[in-house]
Amino acid sequence: MTTLAPALPQLRIGPHTVQPPVVLAPMAGITNAPFRTLCREFSGGKGLFVSEMITTRALVERNEKTMQLIHFDATETPRSIQLYGVDPVTVGKAVRMIVDENLADHIDLNFGCPVPKVTRKGGGSALPYKRPLLRAILREAVSGAGDLPVTIKMRKGIDDDHLTFLDAGRIAVEEGVTAVALHGRTTAQHYGGTADWDAIARLKEHVPEIPVLGNGDIWCADDALRMMRETGCDGVVVGRGCLGRPWLFADLVSAMEGRTERHAPTLREVADVMVRHATLLGEWIGDEARGVIDFRKHVAWYLKGFAVGSEMRKKLAITSSLEELGGQLHELDLDQPWPDGADGPRGRTSGNNRVVLPDGWLKDPYDCSGVSADAELDTSGG
Numbered sequence: 001m002t003t004l005a006p007a008l009p010q011l012r013i014g015p016h017t018v019q020p021p022v023v024l025a026p027m028a029g030i031t032n033a034p035f036r037t038l039c040r041e042f043s044g045g046k047g048l049f050v051s052e053m054i055t056t057r058a059l060v061e062r063n064e065k066t067m068q069l070i071h072f073d074a075t076e077t078p079r080s081i082q083l084y085g086v087d088p089v090t091v092g093k094a095v096r097m098i099v100d101e102n103l104a105d106h107i108d109l110n111f112g113c114p115v116p117k118v119t120r121k122g123g124g125s126a127l128p129y130k131r132p133l134l135r136a137i138l139r140e141a142v143s144g145a146g147d148l149p150v151t152i153k154m155r156k157g158i159d160d161d162h163l164t165f166l167d168a169g170r171i172a173v174e175e176g177v178t179a180v181a182l183h184g185r186t187t188a189q190h191y192g193g194t195a196d197w198d199a200i201a202r203l204k205e206h207v208p209e210i211p212v213l214g215n216g217d218i219w220c221a222d223d224a225l226r227m228m229r230e231t232g233c234d235g236v237v238v239g240r241g242c243l244g245r246p247w248l249f250a251d252l253v254s255a256m257e258g259r260t261e262r263h264a265p266t267l268r269e270v271a272d273v274m275v276r277h278a279t280l281l282g283e284w285i286g287d288e289a290r291g292v293i294d295f296r297k298h299v300a301w302y303l304k305g306f307a308v309g310s311e312m313r314k315k316l317a318i319t320s321s322l323e324e325l326g327g328q329l330h331e332l333d334l335d336q337p338w339p340d341g342a343d344g345p346r347g348r349t350s351g352n353n354r355v356v357l358p359d360g361w362l363k364d365p366y367d368c369s370g371v372s373a374d375a376e377l378d379t380s381g382g
Contacts, residue, residue: 011211011235013048013106014149014178016078020256021235022047022224022249023181023213024242025153026082026108029297033073034280038273039242040076042263043249048080053110056085056094057376070103071284078105082153084113085137086123087376092140099146107145109137111154111168114187116356122371125155125187126357128164131171133368138175149178153215153237156199158355159188162362165199169207181213181237187355191240201231213237220343221248221255221262240345244301246273264338267306271329274302278325289320305342308332 011021024031024039029052036049051069058066072079081104085091091109098104111134113124128134141150152172157163165182172180182203184195195216204212211234214227224236242248247263254261265273277298282291299316308316312332319325358371 011179011213013078013151013211015147016048016106016149018048018235020046020253021211021213022252022256023235023237024049024249025215025237025239026050026052026110027239028052028113030243032069032281032284033071033076034277034284035246036076037073037280038246038277039249042247043253045075046253047249048078048106049076050080050082050108053082053084053113054094055376056083056087056090059083059094060090060097072104080104080106080108082108082110083141084110084118084123085376086121086127086133086371088133088136088140090376091137092144095141095144095148095150099144099148105148107141107148107150108181109141109150109152111152112181112183114155114190114353114355119187120356120358121376122358122361126158126355126361128154128168129158129162129361129365130368130371131164131167131365133371134168135171135175138172138177142176150176151179151181152177153181153183155183156186156196158357158362159186165203166206169203169212173207173209177210179211179213179234180207181215183237184214184216188353190353192353197227197231200227200233204232204234211235215239217241217345219345221251224252225255244298244304246277266334266338267332267336268334270302270306271326271332271334274298274329275322275326278322282322288322292320292322292325295325305339306332306336307339 011018024036031050031052040049054066054070070081081098083091083094085094095107098107110124111128118124119126154165154168156165169180182200184197184199197214200214213235214231214233215237218224218227218236218238219241227233227236238248247265251262278292278295281294282288285291296317303313316328319328
């Protein structure tokens with residue numbers, strides 16, 4: 001085993017040390033407790049693993065689905081929740097509920113989601129354009145959080161003509177946010193094109209007082225090292241790169257600790273992980289069939305690059321029991337090695353989308369009169 005470089009400096013998120021500085025990005029319908037468990041197992045428990053998006057209104061109202069989504073395994077530490085909200089009062093109530101009921105150890109606020117059902121309400125990546133509203137939400141969250149660290153995840157802006165990340169980063173510092181994560185794309189880009197790592201470097205220079213984490217186009221561990229080297233960021237947030245590849249976190253830990261070994265699993269090893277993932281989902285949901293059904297969306301990600309015929313892929317995507325899933329997987333040529341080119345983009349790649357915003361949203365970045373508590377979503381998970 002060859003050592004490449006000294007270990008990177010520790011990342012501090014409030015009282016929590018994240019070493020190595022690797023964070024699982026919150027992803028709707030993906031980063032539930034079972035997937036976080038898989039990623040943590042591969043990382044050896046190192047890193048920070050964030051829940052999928054929790055809507056503040058749904059949390060305050062104790063929506064049944066939301067209360068399940070905030071469940072953490074006993075081995076998860078620190079417990080990290082991502083909140084979405086557009087109303088400062090509701091966000092403040094949700095944060096105080098988390099503190100009072102000891103529901104988490106770290107709170108991340110979502111200002112990066114680009115999907116229309118969120119941005120049309122003025123939330124997610126649309127919200128930082130309204131600077132006073134962003135400040136009010138952060139002030140309520142930080143004041144209500146007490147000793148719990150509050151971080152934010154955001155994008156560059158709505159589009160190239162309405163960039164917000166530098167102003168948002170400065171507001172975050174002024175309001176006591178512990179760290180900021182920047183996805184180097186605009187809302188209009190969604191997940192298309194190439195992430196702008198130069199923007200991450202600019203943000204790091206702009207807010208040297210707090211850690212800046214980089215996000216976007218990290219498909220393998222060496223991408224993470226390159227991002228940190230080229231931007232000076234303090235850590236990385238990994239999203240789509242780990243879809244169907246929870247072992248990426250083992251590679252990230254290895255790379256950041258200066259080691260050269262990387263995972264290149266055979267299809268047999270991948271199949272074993274697939275069955276474990278589906279099993280964990282069934283245990284979490286409390287119903288094997290529903291767990292396997294929920295797992296279906298992961299099948300194509302796990303099998304990317306392997307020689308698996310279209311008919312078998314279709315069969316695997318409609319399985320409804322662990323026995324059926326395992327049986328069909330064992331019909332494959334499981335001795336296939338890890339395929340060349342399987343480390344590239346996965347998940348959504350669409351770009352140049354029309355951004356759906358509230359009427360008149362872009363007229364004045366300081367006019368927040370069109371935003372009300374009615375804009376809060378009532379369900380969690382994106």
